[in-house]
Amino acid sequence: xxxxxxxxxxxxxxxxxxxxxxxxxxxxxxxxxxxxxxxxxxxxxxxxxxxxxxxxxxxxxxxxxxxxxxxxxxxxxxxxxxxxxxxxxxxxxxxxxxxxxxxxxxxxxxxxxxxxxxxxxxxxxxxxxxxxxxxxxxxxxxxxxxxxxxxx
Amino acid sequence: xxxxxxxxxxxxxxxxxxxxxxxxxxxxxxxxxxxxxxxxxxxxxxxxxxxxxxxxxxxxxxxxxxxxxxxxxxxxxxxxxxxxxxxxxxxxxxxxxxxxxxxxxxxxxxxxxxxxxxxxxxxxxxxxxxxxxxxxxxxx
Amino acid sequence: xxxxxxxxxxxxxxxxxxxxxxxxxxxxxxxxxxxxxxxxxxxxxxxxxxxxxxxxxxxxxxxxxxxxxxxxxxxxxxxxxxxxxxxxxxxxxxxxxxxxxxxxxxxxxxxxxxxxxxxxxxxxxxxxxxxxxxxxxxxxxxxxxxxxxxxxxxxxxxxxxxxxxxxxxxxxxxxxxxxxxxxxxxxxxxxxxxxxxxxxxxxxxxxxxxxxxxxxxxxxxxxxxxxxxxxxxxxxxxxxxxxxxxxxxxxxxxxxxxxxxxxxxxxxxxxxxxxxxxxxxxxxxxxxxxxxxxxxxxxxxxxxxxxxxxxxxxxxxxxxxxxxxxxxxxxxxxxxxxxxxxxxxxxxxxxxxxxxxxxxxxxxxxxxxxxxxxxxxxxxxxxxxxxxxxxxxxxxxxxxxxxxxxxxxxxxxxxxxxxxx
Numbered sequence: 001x002x003x004x005x006x007x008x009x010x011x012x013x014x015x016x017x018x019x020x021x022x023x024x025x026x027x028x029x030x031x032x033x034x035x036x037x038x039x040x041x042x043x044x045x046x047x048x049x050x051x052x053x054x055x056x057x058x059x060x061x062x063x064x065x066x067x068x069x070x071x072x073x074x075x076x077x078x079x080x081x082x083x084x085x086x087x088x089x090x091x092x093x094x095x096x097x098x099x100x101x102x103x104x105x106x107x108x109x110x111x112x113x114x115x116x117x118x119x120x121x122x123x124x125x126x127x128x129x130x131x132x133x134x135x136x137x138x139x140x141x142x143x144x145x146x147x148x149x150x151x152x
Numbered sequence: 153x154x155x156x157x158x159x160x161x162x163x164x165x166x167x168x169x170x171x172x173x174x175x176x177x178x179x180x181x182x183x184x185x186x187x188x189x190x191x192x193x194x195x196x197x198x199x200x201x202x203x204x205x206x207x208x209x210x211x212x213x214x215x216x217x218x219x220x221x222x223x224x225x226x227x228x229x230x231x232x233x234x235x236x237x238x239x240x241x242x243x244x245x246x247x248x249x250x251x252x253x254x255x256x257x258x259x260x261x262x263x264x265x266x267x268x269x270x271x272x273x274x275x276x277x278x279x280x281x282x283x284x285x286x287x288x289x290x291x292x
Numbered sequence: 293x294x295x296x297x298x299x300x301x302x303x304x305x306x307x308x309x310x311x312x313x314x315x316x317x318x319x320x321x322x323x324x325x326x327x328x329x330x331x332x333x334x335x336x337x338x339x340x341x342x343x344x345x346x347x348x349x350x351x352x353x354x355x356x357x358x359x360x361x362x363x364x365x366x367x368x369x370x371x372x373x374x375x376x377x378x379x380x381x382x383x384x385x386x387x388x389x390x391x392x393x394x395x396x397x398x399x400x401x402x403x404x405x406x407x408x409x410x411x412x413x414x415x416x417x418x419x420x421x422x423x424x425x426x427x428x429x430x431x432x433x434x435x436x437x438x439x440x441x442x443x444x445x446x447x448x449x450x451x452x453x454x455x456x457x458x459x460x461x462x463x464x465x466x467x468x469x470x471x472x473x474x475x476x477x478x479x480x481x482x483x484x485x486x487x488x489x490x491x492x493x494x495x496x497x498x499x500x501x502x503x504x505x506x507x508x509x510x511x512x513x514x515x516x517x518x519x520x521x522x523x524x525x526x527x528x529x530x531x532x533x534x535x536x537x538x539x540x541x542x543x544x545x546x547x548x549x550x551x552x553x554x555x556x557x558x559x560x561x562x563x564x565x566x567x568x569x570x571x572x573x574x575x576x577x578x579x580x581x582x583x584x585x586x587x588x589x590x591x592x593x594x595x596x597x598x599x600x601x602x603x604x605x606x607x608x609x610x611x612x613x614x615x616x617x618x619x620x621x622x623x624x625x626x627x628x629x630x631x632x633x634x635x636x637x638x639x640x641x642x643x644x645x646x647x648x649x650x651x652x653x654x655x656x657x658x659x660x661x662x663x664x665x666x667x668x669x670x671x672x673x674x675x676x677x678x679x680x681x682x683x684x685x686x687x688x689x690x691x692x693x694x695x696x697x698x699x700x701x702x703x704x705x706x707x708x709x710x711x712x713x
Binding site: 230 | 446657
């Protein structure tokens with residue numbers, strides 16, 4: 001997985017603040033969490049940085065099949081047991097009387113649900129691995145008996 | 153040097169434990185006569201070292217037999233890190249049931265999790281098909 | 293009795309967990325989409341690709357003729373066998389018991405070579421059990437012993453035992469519950485237990501139980517196989533401190549012991565110092581229902597022989613198990629309901645079914661039906677017909693049909709066979 005330092009290497013390192021962030025390093029973190037995109041840095045769009053722009057775009061393109069958060073569900077491995085659905089802290093918080101107590105989802109806000117025997121994702125921007133305050137939550141990974149969920 | 157090199161078809165004694173596999177169970181709900189059910193049922197999962205001793209590779213066919221009967225199934229690796237030499241696993245299915253003894257000591261409970269059998273390479277012979285089970289006897 | 297929480301919910305009859313929160317989408321007389329059920333449940337609810345037709349001697353007939361032929365076979369049989377019923381509703385099971393009485397049949401089900409001993413100990417109150425709802429609300433220590441629920445009952449952990457919040461378990465699984473797996477192999481279930489997986493050798497369960505009882509009694513445990521004694525002491529300590537413990541027993545344990553004595557001893561010891569319960573991991577959705585219904589009627593949960601014309605004459609014993617009945621060639625006709633003995637029994641034993649007239653009642657073709665003299669298609673319960681069933685923990689669950697069919701339910705077929713006798 002790409003880290004913020006690797007992204008930073010390809011930035012102009014001028015701390016021009018044109019992207020709205022105080023430093024290029026802060027911009028790198030925003031790119032990593034998908035809060036901003038490469039196009040949000042005006043200097044990068046200039047000819048001098050063309051190669052860097054393309055490099056960064058490549059680094060930040062999600063792996064095929066991965067959600068915005070980098071989450072991949074290997075459908076062929078999934079039993080549909082729902083362990084991840086019930087263990088997911090976002091599901092518990094948003095749907096305490098449905099998935100929180102082991103039952104079918106009763107809220108549209110849940111991130112994970114099981115349909116046709118396979119786990120499906122929705123509202124992935126709510127995932128704790130995404131956004132400003134992201135953390136390396138692994139609730140859906142460690143509860144899976146078959147390693148059907150991974151983050152890239 | 154492996155003893156397999158001196159024998160035409162090395163035989164290996166195993167104790168077979170049957171188990172349940174959800175993919176196989178799910179396919180069974182759809183059809184017991186499908187290719188997919190055969191593929192997920194007709195398999196013996198062995199310790200990697202045991203497969204080597206047999207002189208076969210994963211995916212090859214093997215004859216599994218004892219006094220009760222004989223089936224040809226595919227060899228697979230169990231995938232367990234811990235060695236389990238001499239113990240093999242088969243999904244609960246008509247294929248594993250061919251190997252079960254009629255003798256239950258009068259208990260009425262067959263030994264589904266402790267079948268003594270001998271495994272050897274089937275030398276390319278194909279897996280026992282569904283039609284075999286619809287014949288009047290499978291005793292060989 | 294379970295009442296459905298939402299009028300859109302249906303019950304999945306894929307296994308004895310009887311999940312009661314399933315939503316479906318239907319189209320052209322079939323279920324096209326299933327929500328929240330596991331992979332196996334979805335396959336059950338969507339139905340099979342080889343529905344059975346009414347036949348006699350391999351020729352397609354109308355259902356009335358098939359029922360007539362079945363009645364003819366059963367009337368002429370001197371020692372008929374009635375087997376299956378794990379996939380039938382309570383009502384159908386009661387009808388089958390009534391029919392077995394009428395014709396003087398041996399009646400048995402898969403519990404005979406499955407969870408029979410565990411259920412017998414619970415019915416006779418030798419072992420304390422509990423409900424899955426109490427497990428969800430209270431259990432802090434759960435043990436899967438010789439059971440791979442991931443593959444047999446995939447939603448067991450997420451709906452009841454480990455992951456959900458409950459009344460007295462509000463803080464989530466990492467803090468509030470400990471899950472232990474004892475097995476001979478690192479199954480998918482064992483993986484979920486992480487470092488609380490205790491791997492024992494094949495057939496070593498009784499010895500491990502003894503060692504555990506010693507450890508619970510403050511003695512130094514001993515086992516003949518290589519096992520870190522500290523880990524046995526650690527396990528005993530967790531069990532001792534449980535406020536609400538439950539052991540889920542799988543076939544790995546049942547098949548490894550000669551009788552339930554070691555388990556009863558362990559449960560007694562645990563209940564001297566903590567609070568333990570046991571639930572059998574029943575497979576077929578209403579196997580426990582059959583056992584309960586037969587027990588209520590006869591005092592035995594399986595392996596029963598009725599005497600024709602004398603409803604008070606009930607014999608019971610291993611010789612009336614399906615395995616020994618077929619092994620001794622003691623049946624001269626068989627009525628198989630919702631089961632496939634030609635595929636699930638030892639082949640050498642099941643082969644006797646090829647020498648006697650067999651009637652199968654089932655929604656789908658099976659190995660047994662393809663060799664049967666008479667086949668009678670029935671409605672798929674939980675999908676095409678309603679009724680009630682007993683969950684693995686003894687709780688009754690009611691369900692309504694989801695889609696329409698012209699195939700009659702088991703109980704109607706059995707009633708009509710009885711009328712035609």
